[in-house]
Amino acid sequence: MAVQPCKDPVKVRLPSGKELSLVPIKVWMLNPKKRKGVKIGLFQDPETGRYHRVKVPDEYPICG
Helix, strand or coil: CCCCCCCCCEEEECCCCCEEEECCCEEEEECHHHCCCEEEEEEECCCCCCEEEEEECCCCCCEC
């Protein structure tokens, strides 16, 4: 099963406090013990280059 690359930007708040629209590197579902889960996106800060994870909307497709 091939996973499509992420294309749509998501508005995220960076650890520095800024809010930007970034395209996630990868999005996956996180659901412990088969409960309703949340979608997590991996983003890279354009200024520092550091990676961080942020919850993305449920309608965003799994990609990466």
